[in-house]
Amino acid sequence: MSNDGVDLEKRRFLTLATAGVGAVGAGFIAVPFIKSWNPSEKAKAGGAPVEFNLDKVEVGQMVKVKWRGKPVFVVRRDDNTVEALSDHDAELKDAQSTNEAQQPSYVDKVTRSIRPDIAVIVGICTHLGCVPQHKKETEVSWGGGFFCPCHGSRFDLSGRVFNGSPASKNLEIPPYHYLADNEIIIGEDQGEA
Numbered sequence: 519m520s521n522d523g524v525d526l527e528k529r530r531f532l533t534l535a536t537a538g539v540g541a542v543g544a545g546f547i548a549v550p551f552i553k554s555w556n557p558s559e560k561a562k563a564g565g566a567p568v569e570f571n572l573d574k575v576e577v578g579q580m581v582k583v584k585w586r587g588k589p590v591f592v593v594r595r596d597d598n599t600v601e602a603l604s605d606h607d608a609e610l611k612d613a614q615s616t617n618e619a620q621q622p623s624y625v626d627k628v629t630r631s632i633r634p635d636i637a638v639i640v641g642i643c644t645h646l647g648c649v650p651q652h653k654k655e656t657e658v659s660w661g662g663g664f665f666c667p668c669h670g671s672r673f674d675l676s677g678r679v680f681n682g683s684p685a686s687k688n689l690e691i692p693p694y695h696y697l698a699d700n701e702i703i704i705g706e707d708q709g710e711a
Contacts (some may be wrong), residue, residue, distance in 0.1 A: 521666065526664055538602045538692055539705070548595070558696075562703070564662075566588075566705065567585075567703045567704060567705035567706040568584070568585045568701050568703070568704045568705055569697065569701060569702070569704075570583050570592060570701070570703075570704060571589065571700060571701050572592070572636060572700040572701065572702065573700050575593070575594040575636075576594060577594050577595075577596045578594065578595075578596065578599075578654060579593070579594060580592065580593045580652040582627065582641065583668060583704060585588035585681065585692065585700050585704045585705050588640055588642055589640075589641035589642070589649055590638060590639065590640055590641060590692060590704055591637070591638070591639045591641045591652065591664070592638055593636070593637040593639070593675060593700075594635060594636060594653070595634070595635050595636070595637060595660070595675055596635070597635075599655065599662075599675055600629060600634045600635065600711040601692070602655075602661060603628055603629060603674060603675065603676055604628055606661060606674065609660075609680055609681055610674065610679065610680055610681065611678075611679045611680070611681055611686065611687075611688075612621070612678060612679065612687070612688050613628075613678060614627050614628070615627045615628075615630055615676075615678065615688060617688065619689060620687060620688055620689075620690050620691065621688075621690070622691060622693050622694075622707060624707075625691055628676065629676055630677055630678070630688070630691050631676070631691075632694075632695070632696065633696075636702070637675060637676060637677070638691065638692060638694050638702065638704060639664075639676075639677040639689050639690070639691060640689060640690040640691070640692050641664070641689070642689070642690070643666040643668065643669075643671055643685055643689075644671075644679070644685045644686065644687040644688070644690070645666065645668070645669055645671050645683075645684045645685035645686070646668060646669065646684075646688060648666050648667065648668035649666075650664035650665055650666040650667075650673060650689075651664065651665050651666075651667060652664060653665050660672060660673070660680065661674065661675075662674075662675060663676075664677065664689065665676045666683075666685065669684045669685075670684065671683035671684050671685035673685075673688070673689055676688075677689030677690075692703060692704055692705060693706060693707045694706070694707075695708040
């Protein structure tokens, strides 16, 4: 085949120009399509980290905080309560919190917290998802903690499940860290800040 009378430079230019316009057009189509895969602002806010001031929690008190639609229990424990946490290991299903998926690696395995006096625990029973009630040590014979009214599961003040409870796993510890001495952020590890 002969190329007589064909301007190859013009053909090459038109081919490149058409490809360039096509690529730009594809970009204009692809960007909104790909952005539609991102969660909405409402969804982002629903899973956003929550800041909480610990000054609101007195010794022996529990406060509920909402994070990702879940109740999170923030409990301030006194020194006696913290010491008593290791006194009933034989009564617990997982006293050393061996299930790594249930708590961040940076929390202590017994207190299941960064600081021994402050517990941050997702308040959803691991049996069937009910919300346990906070029971002070003076209210019950088993030392206090959390009691699930749905099926009777009991958890200590670290969220560890007692033997004989229908729940098979400890309560979950969410990712969290301290912004200041009396302020935490729930839903974010230290490295994510």
